[in-house]
């Protein structure tokens with residue numbers, strides 16, 4: 001992509017995005033800049049990725065075509081206000097902050113500024129994020145395409161409307177925590193039955209990873225895969241019966257709904 005991109009904030013997400021951009025960029029690293037809060041962190045990021053890093057957001061973002069805001073949500077208003085004097089009407093602003101709406105952004109930036117909300121998840125840090133993307137009405141097709149290219153560099157993307165972003169947060173944004181709890185619970189059962197913690201975590205983690213890959217590659221409905229694995233009179237069907245008795249699916253659905261409801265509450 002022949003664009004100058006600035007990443008504001010180099011924490012978990014900012015760093016993951018820089019990593020993705022650097023490893024997918026065919027262009028000069030001079031086209032990527034970043035800014036962070038401390039000199040030490042600026043130096044660390046500069047050394048790690050070979051890009052220019054500033055502790056001044058205006059310097060980092062000046063002359064950028066695209067500015068990615070990767071700071072905590074409570075800092076967004078302050079950072080946007082800071083960069084307004086140095087952006088042009090064509091600069092694409094991308095925010096990955098949960099709960100910061102297009103309406104809030106337009107109040108600060110004006111309705112004519114191209115603005116995109118993106119909701120990645122923590123797997124961005126290994127290039128396996130699932131990112132929901134929403135554009136405002138001032139975005140061109142090129143802006144949308146640029147955002148897709150950026151977030152495809154850290155995983156996969158799905159375009160949605162803003163009202164559906166809450167569901168994205170529930171299903172892929174905040175739900176990694178449920179997968180970690182699942183793996184942890186499975187590992188506990190292994191340990192209770194004599195496996196070491198290390199063995200048990202390895203088994204459960206690889207199983208979840210393998211199932212996700214298999215589901216994706218087999219292009220088969222998960223219900224069918226579930227049925228296929230249930231040998232008559234075998235162990236899997238016993239696990240299914242017990243899980244259903246304990247409201248396994250409903251428990252997951254309730255937890256995700258709670259996340260979706262919280263996301264809606266935070267956006268008010």
Ligand SMILES: NC(=O)c1ccc[n+]([C@@H]2O[C@H](COP(=O)([O-])OP(=O)(O)OC[C@H]3O[C@@H](n4cnc5c(N)ncnc54)[C@H](OP(=O)(O)O)[C@@H]3O)[C@@H](O)[C@H]2O)c1
Pocket residue numbers: 008009010011012013014035036037038041057070071072073075079096097098119120121122173
């Ligand atoms: N983590 C996730 O899984 C995840 C998933 C989806 C969306 N998000 C969103 O991504 C955003 C960033 O989250 P994160 O987990 O990456 O947070 P983080 O690790 O705390 O990173 C924020 C970074 O911004 C820096 N910073 C603080 N004030 C700044 C300023 N005024 N100007 C420039 N940089 C500044 C921080 O530096 P210091 O550490 O020195 O303060 C830190 O490097 C949040 O809005 C969050 O909602 C996160």
